[in-house]
Amino acid sequence: MAPKLAISALLLLLVIIQALFGAQKGYTIEGLNQVKQYLKAFGYYSINGGSLTDSFDDVLESTLKSYQQHYRLKATGRIDSNTLKKMSTPRCGVQDIFNDSNDDVKPIIIRAFNTWAVVSNFTFREANPSDIVMGFHRGFHGDNYPFDGLGNVLAHAFAPQNGRLHYDADENWNTNNVIRLNQIDLETIAIHEIGHILGLGHSQDPNTIMYAYYRPGTIKRNLGQDDIDGIRALYSN
Template sequence: MNLLAYSGIILCILQTNKGFEISREKRAKGFESDKYLEKFGYLDEAKGGRQHDETSRKYAISEFQEFAGIRVTGQMNEETLARMLAPRCGLPDVIRPGDRIPPNARETNRNKPSNFYAPGFKWDKNEVTYKFVGFSRQLPQSSQRRAIRNAFSKWSAVTPLQFRESSGAADILINWVFGDHGDGSPFDRRGGTLAHAFFPGTSAISGDTHFDEAEEWTEGKNAGTNLEIVAAHEFGHAIGLSHSNVRGALMQPFYGGYDPNYQLQSDDIRGVQTLYGSAPRPQPRPQPTRAPPATTPRDRDSGNNPDKEICELKFDDIANGPDNRLYAFRFGRLYKFNYDGVGIEKVYKNSRRVFPKAPKNIAAAAFDRRNNKFYIFKGYKLWRYSQFTLDAGYPKRLQGWYRNVDAAIVEDSGEILLLKGKEVSVWREDFASPPRGYPVAIGVKWPGLRDDLEAAVRYRRISYFFKGANYFRYNDYNRKVDYRKSKAGPWLGCGRPEPK
């Protein structure tokens, strides 16, 4: 049986940086960018000697540049090549274009997880056990146990998860192996693959984590490969996380080497808390009862909690901005979110201070990262911005179906989708009418999702839809709504912090 197809492997193949600079020029000479883009999900595999067309290649390069956090040009350049040659994890970053579910596709097999990106897999319990099937011969067993405990502790510190070593049956089996070790994902020699892990699940190999014994495993020094940091990254996969495109996150695909002060970043924490929730708060010790101090209305209102206007804010639409920040529009005002996407950093009483000549009450907004263009829709008109400058000749008139839309969302593929009433359609500036197959019902594109939505955004590779005080998180893999929640806490930072 091919375990890759069966168990939803998170095949995280990390390439070491030892000797990287020496071999970089040699690798660059034989480097094929199309093969790289195919391997990591940006292009479909070209079969039968076929070549990719320039449009597909441009979109793929743009998507990689966006994910890698470098300037988006759609063209191969020195910066892009350097990033492609950098040490990284072998798990594909995105779903291949051909595997992205089209709006009229039949229901996918939910019992066959993707072998590259399957958000939503998690352990159905809070105590997860692990067992050492073998050890590396390069470090004392006590050092290895310490590294593994420390790696797990990064995740248990921010979730209800507790990890316990077991001498019997266990959820996660840990081993150091050479070459072909029977799971369909052979290791190579030193300087190539470092480790891989499997998603949570019910198969015999679910959660298992393997390290390549051909590598030089070290503890507390720059030389070789730091075991604890690699293990912490791998265990992120083993508890259900995919890769992050946030620079500095532990779950980003590019291996950064030894850092004695490494920590989970906010994106790692929010990702894992989306699956498991936050760590329980320690119970305070009982204190003697004291009379509460007298307060005035001024005292009660002087805290850091957002005011009522923010906590009850509805969105005309919400979109990623040219500066990688979230922006929400409402009645001519513009709300700039904090860097982590929770809470409002700044309120602009007139959105035109940021987007010159924008309409007072927008209908929809979308940022096309491939071309670095920000679009605002209202009625029969379209506004286009480069960064925050209105392009010459805009606003322009929209055609046919694309008039009077309600919301917009940009998919990972770069496609802009416009929502209108009960329907949704792909949109491009050169479209006078929806292409073949569109528009389709919102319930066909996103089964289980209601229509008459007010706003939508694709944020950190998850789709969110808004209606009034609530939002809906959509699970693209299972093609269902995960849940409906109030947006006050997860988005506007009101009340007790909670994940999106």
């Protein structure tokens, strides 16, 4: 969902952010709440508006590190020059990452991770900042692999230890257990892409999760034997 910020309000917000250059944990400065609003608008904050104060607290430091990590900046947890430059750059209004307000999406992602956890030695937990960052994007989105709109490429992920997983925001995503013929099942694709994050390549077996092709309107949420053998072979020790 795009942030509901008018253009004039966003320009004012960027001016305020520039005035906060150098701020770090422990500071209380008028305008810090606007930085929190900016980060919340793009999916980094899951707290309600009443908690968005002018105090540079532990939560803001952690959230800034998550933002910096997402854009491959040095994770200082401060409003440094590189972070300020990035925040001041014109950008797409689609959120970068999921937050707790995505009630339909979060359980799906948890189940997708658990699918791999039950057949491996991995355990996964929610963290901020995180080793794995997910988000919906359109077209060019900063990783040299632009999305192509509806159809064709649905998502992509990067092998260890990159930790990025991007979904094409233009797809008709399904978040239910009943799917329509033209929909893409989010959980199916999430399980597949998490496999890539863990280091797996594509399988030649069409019955596996790691098969490269997906037919719209289908749900395939169970690992095949080749998937299981692959993850166990990679992490056998």
